[in-house]
Amino acid sequence: MIVARDAVARVVEVVPHPLPYFTLVLEVPDVYAEVTAGQFVMLETTGGLEPYLRRAFSVADVSKRGDVVVIELLAKVVGRGTRAMAELGRGTRRALLGPLGRGFDLPEAGPVALVAGGVGSAPLLLASRRLAARGVRFDFFYGGRSAADLPRRDDFARAAQAAGGRLVVATEDGSEGFRGRVTEALAAELDAGRAYRATYSCGPMPMLAALARLSAERGMPGEAALETEMGCGFGACLGCAVPHVSGRFALCCQDGPVFRLDEVRW
Amino acid sequence: MIVARDAVARVVEVVPHPLPYFTLVLEVPDVYAEVTAGQFVMLETTGGLEPYLRRAFSVADVSKRGDVVVIELLAKVVGRGTRAMAELGRGTRRALLGPLGRGFDLPEAGPVALVAGGVGSAPLLLASRRLAARGVRFDFFYGGRSAADLPRRDDFARAAQAAGGRLVVATEDGSEGFRGRVTEALAAELDAGRAYRATYSCGPMPMLAALARLSAERGMPGEAALETEMGCGFGACLGCAVPHVSGRFALCCQDGPVFRLDEVRW
Amino acid sequence: MSAPALAVRLGALELPNPILTASGTFGYGLEFAHLSDLGRLGGIVTKGLSLEPLAGNPPPRVAETRGGMLNSIGLQNIGIERFLAEVLPRLERFPARVLVNLFGYEFDDYARLAERVDPYPGIAAVELNVSCPNVRKGGIEFGHDPEVLARLVASVRRATAKPIAVKLSPNSGAPVALAEAAREGGADILSAINTVLGMSIDPWTRRPRLRTNRGGLSGPAIRPIAVRIVFDVARQVGLPVIGIGGIETVDDVVEFLLAGASAVQVGTALFRDPRAAERLVDGLAARLGELGVASVGELVGAVRPWESPK
Amino acid sequence: MSAPALAVRLGALELPNPILTASGTFGYGLEFAHLSDLGRLGGIVTKGLSLEPLAGNPPPRVAETRGGMLNSIGLQNIGIERFLAEVLPRLERFPARVLVNLFGYEFDDYARLAERVDPYPGIAAVELNVSCPNVRKGGIEFGHDPEVLARLVASVRRATAKPIAVKLSPNSGAPVALAEAAREGGADILSAINTVLGMSIDPWTRRPRLRTNRGGLSGPAIRPIAVRIVFDVARQVGLPVIGIGGIETVDDVVEFLLAGASAVQVGTALFRDPRAAERLVDGLAARLGELGVASVGELVGAVRPWESPK
Ligand SMILES: Cc1cc2nc3c(=O)[nH]c(=O)nc-3n(C[C@H](O)[C@H](O)[C@H](O)COP(=O)(O)OP(=O)(O)OC[C@H]3O[C@@H](n4cnc5c(N)ncnc54)[C@H](O)[C@@H]3O)c2cc1C
Ligand SMILES: Cc1cc2nc3c(=O)[nH]c(=O)nc-3n(C[C@H](O)[C@H](O)[C@H](O)COP(=O)(O)OP(=O)(O)OC[C@H]3O[C@@H](n4cnc5c(N)ncnc54)[C@H](O)[C@@H]3O)c2cc1C
Ligand SMILES: Cc1cc2nc3c(=O)[nH]c(=O)nc-3n(C[C@H](O)[C@H](O)[C@H](O)COP(=O)(O)O)c2cc1C
Numbered sequence A, B: 001m002i003v004a005r006d007a008v009a010r011v012v013e014v015v016p017h018p019l020p021y022f023t024l025v026l027e028v029p030d031v032y033a034e035v036t037a038g039q040f041v042m043l044e045t046t047g048g049l050e051p052y053l054r055r056a057f058s059v060a061d062v063s064k065r066g067d068v069v070v071i072e073l074l075a076k077v078v079g080r081g082t083r084a085m086a087e088l089g090r091g092t093r094r095a096l097l098g099p100l101g102r103g104f105d106l107p108e109a110g111p112v113a114l115v116a117g118g119v120g121s122a123p124l125l126l127a128s129r130r131l132a133a134r135g136v137r138f139d140f141f142y143g144g145r146s147a148a149d150l151p152r153r154d155d156f157a158r159a160a161q162a163a164g165g166r167l168v169v170a171t172e173d174g175s176e177g178f179r180g181r182v183t184e185a186l187a188a189e190l191d192a193g194r195a196y197r198a199t200y201s202c203g204p205m206p207m208l209a210a211l212a213r214l215s216a217e218r219g220m221p222g223e224a225a226l227e228t229e230m231g232c233g234f235g236a237c238l239g240c241a242v243p244h245v246s247g248r249f250a251l252c253c254q255d256g257p258v259f260r261l262d263e264v265r266w
Numbered sequence C, D: 001m002s003a004p005a006l007a008v009r010l011g012a013l014e015l016p017n018p019i020l021t022a023s024g025t026f027g028y029g030l031e032f033a034h035l036s037d038l039g040r041l042g043g044i045v046t047k048g049l050s051l052e053p054l055a056g057n058p059p060p061r062v063a064e065t066r067g068g069m070l071n072s073i074g075l076q077n078i079g080i081e082r083f084l085a086e087v088l089p090r091l092e093r094f095p096a097r098v099l100v101n102l103f104g105y106e107f108d109d110y111a112r113l114a115e116r117v118d119p120y121p122g123i124a125a126v127e128l129n130v131s132c133p134n135v136r137k138g139g140i141e142f143g144h145d146p147e148v149l150a151r152l153v154a155s156v157r158r159a160t161a162k163p164i165a166v167k168l169s170p171n172s173g174a175p176v177a178l179a180e181a182a183r184e185g186g187a188d189i190l191s192a193i194n195t196v197l198g199m200s201i202d203p204w205t206r207r208p209r210l211r212t213n214r215g216g217l218s219g220p221a222i223r224p225i226a227v228r229i230v231f232d233v234a235r236q237v238g239l240p241v242i243g244i245g246g247i248e249t250v251d252d253v254v255e256f257l258l259a260g261a262s263a264v265q266v267g268t269a270l271f272r273d274p275r276a277a278e279r280l281v282d283g284l285a286a287r288l289g290e291l292g293v294a295s296v297g298e299l300v301g302a303v304r305p306w307e308s309p310k
């Protein structure tokens, strides 16, 4: 595993999808080339002191541009930090700690299901790339409140197709694809006879909890990348507690953010 | 007198003199055309919340550029707020409250002495303009630690010359002009037989206190623009107390910032 | 849906909306008359008034800190008589409710002040400052001894029929006990909080940034402290509460209402933006609409506290 | 001039420099080993340790506020035995002074913990957390009653020969009285301050942002409160003080030293920048040079307080 380092990243660009969703492209140290899907970074969002703490973002993609390694963060403007990120100018430098945490333990053989809720799709973009590179077939289940809440849906569709799978969209308002929750869309596929060896997911807690139930019912294992409030991102503050079936609290930033679905007390 | 208003000013440009000194040029409401020399503004220095309070700056100059009124603030980077100001980009909008306070009661006839310590020269630039417009002769005494601490010295020299007077420079390190304090330079001129009907001054408190002593000794009246810590700039917080000979505290922002030298308990 | 109702009632005190200005941060109100529409506010709390005029502390009196400021104004004020004779008549021209903030050096000063303002219909309520950390001579810290506080409030109760708000100190360590004492004494309303005792030193001059060395911390930095005290006091004491401390946005107003405040006071934010309070009145009306809430009252104390984990 | 001397001495506790990391903000130290050079720090204060491992509070446990953050970790820790068996040996590989932060539920827990760590030469001192606002069961608020505190410290004094630091709460209303009690009990050092009790509510969900409703406020927002308490305690109690609260820059370190602290602890700032403490060691050395000061000791308590105005 890579040892996290605190470095200074350079902003390459900010791509709106449109807002509130955007991709932030950062030039980073070479170690990121080895990042595991599901790992995350702690990013200083402003040069000033407000907000004070860094913010956590999954690494959504990694590539080489010429000699330099760049990562993509796929994010949503929800507050002060993400607003500042969306306005970052090319060339701006920001402290970046990472890569952090434990990523997905991706399989060598499919088919598997990737299940994303909204901007929770971020770590699953990198997971898609890695699966495609291994030739593992996957379907990508992408849910959101409405069609506007599925940022970079085309990238996900292409990635799934390249791996012989497809994109299944679910929107709560029915504006696109399956009308309802993404876990219901997955259940419908399962009911229709489709089988997956495992699921890899990220999204809001209620979605993941529903997936954990489904997973238990159908005997289909899975892993989920969780989000919690984080003070530090590297095990120092103990702020990122995740209720664990052991009765103790696991740390999202160190023991996770990826957990087996059956490890978490939802 | 103009009633202060809270408006949004547009940054026209920032001119370094060089740093830490700079002039900030702002597009302002038309009322500023009537500003009195010595009046000041409270400027929001950043769009963010850190620093929190606005900062006080004398109006250093006012003019028309085409149809719009612009003011100049002559300032020195000393902390967070002034640092942010020096980096303001053209077109940026910032809240601006003003014009505030009581300015100089400038005379109809000279000769008078303007006495500035460092960036305290700011309100005296506008005073120079007003005096020149009235044809009142003045000498401009400009003191600083060294030659580098006399921002816009050429503007002051030109203004004094235009009014038939001259610029007298004093530096503590002797790097230019009179070696010593500006009040000592003024005393030397007085000793050499020059006479002024009054002084108009701005600078650090110890300089103004020395000037007040000189003024009392020589029976030469004067007015000084004072600087104090300010919470609000418009009489609400009572933070800007100036010890007054009455035994009470005057408010720098409302009763001043310009006071008669013999009004203040130095 | 009709426009959401902003009016609130705190015991006998009725306000057109819950946004007031905090004592000492809005002068006597008139300072803002050309900058903000006073008539749109829920009310104005005056600078603290004493029996005699007070010169206040020497400068420096204010210093900015991270997310807030320190002050040691020292309760400079024109005295109750000049206020009643010169300021109040001018204030009455604006349709704004006026609350007078009162403080004394001697125990009896409070009742004497209350008695003095009692006849004036233009004064909607009195707020007792028993907690200002800036004046050291005499016993301004009446606000730190429950027994003394109860007697003090009782003496004021006898002196006026107007609603009495008691302003709580965050520096006592036991705000609930003090609030209960205020209630026992006959207070109608609790105002929470006053400034938090703090200090700042210039690392270059080695001088404290305030001439009194210590002073009162206000502004956003203290907001979590204020919300906690409002929450505790509102649940445990049973009097209407006015929430104060670091309020700047509508989110903050809603936070204090949820914590249990029936109204709020805006202080330090006014220095940054003289129209801050007025803007919050508009903002709150809009927010009630967004929340689908018909009145401010629906938010008061509507926090959903977590149960103790088993 | 030779390089300024950074070493400080707090009673029997000698430190290579005055920059420590605050309990609960630096894990057990090892979390930072790959991010910062532990050996350059003045010392490391461990996460609070109890006799038994503790699971801590349910999430959410942290929330950012203006200029600071709230936490309710609930003192999650691995327990003293695992610390001594597994962590301490690894920590000893770094040349960093280790102070253990101890807390108990029962009066006797503190002495038992102190007794347990006493034999370990790798532990430079104990710091007693008698003030953490997060754990409600039992009497963690030993830190609010001077009489109990004096007895508690005395019991620890009998259990260990190591220097004892007592960590003061800012929530008591009487920090000086508590500090005096700690001294009476035999404390060698005062650590000031722990977090300030606060609360924050999400205006949309109406939920307190912490699962425990209230929590501890830390970060720059509380710095003026901490400086004030350090100033008061250092002048009035006569024990060496470790200053804690919102420290982020060299200016802040100097401010605390001037106020009377002989050393400081950096907390929340480490979350923003894992190397914050290490950077301050360099920065302080440079600053001493700029100030023309030969040693840290020259700054300790060197504030020039204003005299009372006549
Ligand atoms: C391991 C991890 C990976 C993440 N990856 C991504 C990602 O790839 N893309 C993305 O858009 N977001 C991601 N998040 C969430 C992201 O960290 C938050 O959206 C961000 O911190 C909000 O910052 P803000 O200053 O804009 O909002 P704030 O002003 O701090 O808060 C605004 C709202 O967001 C909520 N919030 C704040 N912090 C978090 C948090 N850490 N987790 C969840 N909700 C939060 C608050 O409760 C509040 O309701 C991730 C979080 C974690 C822990
Ligand atoms: C009426 C008035 C007119 C002024 N006109 C000018 C002007 O034309 N040009 C100019 O450069 N400056 C002027 N000042 C001073 C200016 O307001 C301060 O330099 C500014 O507030 C510093 O802000 P900061 O955030 O950069 O510094 P901070 O980080 O707030 O402080 C840095 C240093 O500046 C000192 N300081 C802070 N505020 C003040 C203040 N209000 N007065 C004096 N010292 C202060 C602090 O004590 C500290 O030592 C004026 C002040 C007043 C009251
Ligand atoms: C400059 C200043 C002066 C104050 N004067 C008084 C006062 O005279 N009486 C009083 O009860 N409170 C006074 N306060 C306290 C405020 O009314 C308020 O309780 C406190 O500032 C917290 O609110 P804020 O954070 O919104 O400012 C003063 C506060 C400031 C900043």
Ligand SMILES: Cc1cc2nc3c(=O)[nH]c(=O)nc-3n(C[C@H](O)[C@H](O)[C@H](O)COP(=O)(O)O)c2cc1C
Residues within 6 Å of the ligand: A231, A237, A238, A239, D022, D023, D024, D025, D047, D048, D071, D073, D075, D101, D128, D129, D132, D167, D193, D194, D195, D217, D218, D219, D220, D222, D244, D245, D246, D247, D265, D266, D267, D268, D269
């Ligand atoms: C997440 C967190 C956990 C903490 N845990 C402890 C603890 O276990 N024991 C303790 O004495 N103090 C604890 N503290 C308090 C800090 O040690 C310190 O006193 C406080 O945070 C103020 O310093 P700061 O503003 O630099 O963070 C904790 C603080 C934070 C933020």
Ligand code: FES
Residues within 6 Å of the ligand: A229, A230, A231, A232, A233, A234, A235, A236, A237, A238, A239, A240, A251, A252, A253, A254
């Ligand atoms: S975020 Fe600090 S320990 Fe996990």
Ligand code: FES
Residues within 6 Å of the ligand: B229, B230, B231, B232, B233, B234, B235, B236, B237, B238, B239, B240, B251, B252, B253, B254
């Ligand atoms: S600066 Fe607030 S009253 Fe003068």
